[in-house]
Amino acid sequence: MNWSTQMKNSRIAKENIEYEKKMNEYYLKCFLLEFSKICIFFIFFSLLGLIPEYLIALLSLMLLRSNGGGLHYKHYISCLAVSFLFLCGSITLATYITPPTILACFTSLLCSLIGYWLVPITSSNRPPATVEQAKKSKRNTMFIILEFIILICICPHNTYIFIGYWTIILHIFQLVIARILKEVKKIV
Structure with missing residues (x-):
C-alpha cells in the first residue's frame, strides 16, 4: 500500500x-x-x-412513534407542550368517549391503512429512511394497530385499551399533519 x-x-x-x-x-x-x-x-x-393511564399512553405512543415517526419540533418547550397535550388528550378522550366496538375496530383499521401509507415521517435532523427501513416501519405500524383491534375486541370496555385507541387516533392525525407540512415545505 x-x-x-x-x-x-x-x-x-x-x-x-x-x-x-x-x-x-x-x-x-x-x-x-x-x-x-x-x-x-x-x-x-x-x-x-393517573400513573397507570400515563404509562399506557406513553407506551402506546412510544410504540407508534419509534416505528413511524411523526411531528418534530425545533425547540424543547414546543415538543414538551405538544407531547403533554397529546398524552392528556389520549387519557381524557378514553375517560369520556368510548366508541362502540364496531366503530372502534373500523376506525382502527382505517388508521392502520393510513399509517401504512404515511410512515415513516422522520426528523429533518436525520437521513431519510432507506427502502428497507420504510418497509419495516410500515409493517410494524400496521401490526401494532392491528394488535389494538384484537385487544378492543377482547376487552371492549377497558379504559386502558381505549387510551391506546385514542393514542392511535391522535398519532395518525399528527402523521397527517406532518405529511401535509412536509409537502408544503417542498412547494415553498
Whole structure:
C-alpha cells in the first residue's frame, strides 16, 4: 500500500470516528431530553393519580412513534407542550368517549391503512429512511394497530385499551399533519 492510500484511509478512519462521536453526542442529547420529558410528565400525572393511564399512553405512543415517526419540533418547550397535550388528550378522550366496538375496530383499521401509507415521517435532523427501513416501519405500524383491534375486541370496555385507541387516533392525525407540512415545505 502506498503512502497516499495510507493517508487517505487514515483520513477516512478519522472522519468515521468524528461522525460516530457526533452521533453518540446526538443520541445522548436526545435521550436526556426525552428522559426529562418523561420525568416531568410522570410527576404531573402522579399528582393527578393517573400513573397507570400515563404509562399506557406513553407506551402506546412510544410504540407508534419509534416505528413511524411523526411531528418534530425545533425547540424543547414546543415538543414538551405538544407531547403533554397529546398524552392528556389520549387519557381524557378514553375517560369520556368510548366508541362502540364496531366503530372502534373500523376506525382502527382505517388508521392502520393510513399509517401504512404515511410512515415513516422522520426528523429533518436525520437521513431519510432507506427502502428497507420504510418497509419495516410500515409493517410494524400496521401490526401494532392491528394488535389494538384484537385487544378492543377482547376487552371492549377497558379504559386502558381505549387510551391506546385514542393514542392511535391522535398519532395518525399528527402523521397527517406532518405529511401535509412536509409537502408544503417542498412547494415553498
